[in-house]
Amino acid sequence: MPVIEILGLEKTYLVGFWRKRPKRALHPLHLTVEEGEVFGFLGPNGAGKTTTLKLLMGLVFPTSGSARLLGRDWTDPEVKAQIGFLPEQPYFYDYLTAHELLNYSGQLSGVPGKDRKRRIDEVLQRVGLTDVKVSTSPCQASTPWAAARSAT
Numbered sequence: 001m002p003v004i005e006i007l008g009l010e011k012t013y014l015v016g017f018w019r020k021r022p023k024r025a026l027h028p029l030h031l032t033v034e035e036g037e038v039f040g041f042l043g044p045n046g047a048g049k050t051t052t053l054k055l056l057m058g059l060v061f062p063t064s065g066s067a068r069l070l071g072r073d074w075t076d077p078e079v080k081a082q083i084g085f086l087p088e089q090p091y092f093y094d095y096l097t098a099h100e101l102l103n104y105s106g107q108l109s110g111v112p113g114k115d116r117k118r119r120i121d122e123v124l125q126r127v128g129l130t131d132v133k134v135s136t137s138p139c140q141a142s143t144p145w146a147a148a149r150s151a152t
């Protein structure tokens with residue numbers, strides 16, 4: 001089964017302030033990635049790689065075309081719970097510790113409470129952040145990174 005099927009996705013942005021003009025970011029793209037396939041999505045700057053990924057994640061909307069992910073319609077929220085996405089510029093809430101951030105993400109992803117605690121311990125261990133305090137007051141280290149620094 002294909003895990004990604006891109007069916008003619010196309011994106012044209014409107015740019016400019018007073019007089020908006022169309023800027024084509026992605027010509028109609030057809031692409032299939034099969035299960036188990038290791039796929040490198042390469043292209044020159046401005047080719048439309050980021051736009052394609054943003055479209056697949058529903059962060060921007062297509063001018064035309066559609067896609068299927070894991071055999072389902074790409075707009076199906078169930079699909080989003082099964083895939084991971086690392087944005088180019090990730091944002092971390094600066095008032096949450098690493099533990100709190102993972103707990104929040106786990107809740108949003110529907111990970112049950114007892115599994116969540118175990119998984120959080122596992123991933124913090126994997127990245128060497130187990131010594132970070134479970135919670136912190138606003139005047140103490142308030143980011144995962146600051147908290148990590150204060151723990152070392």
Ligand SMILES: Nc1ncnc2c1ncn2[C@@H]1O[C@H](COP(=O)(O)OP(=O)(O)OP(=O)(O)O)[C@@H](O)[C@H]1O
Nearest residue numbers: 013015023024025044045046047048049050051052
């Ligand atoms: N929000 C936006 N508004 C207007 N034009 C955009 C926007 N985002 C991207 N573009 C334009 O769309 C085209 C494709 O950009 P995109 O960022 O998808 O390319 P890319 O392949 O990821 O490039 P890079 O290798 O530099 O990351 C570029 O011409 C870019 O300037």
Ligand SMILES: [Mg+2]
Nearest residue numbers: 046049050051
């Ligand atoms: Mg890019």
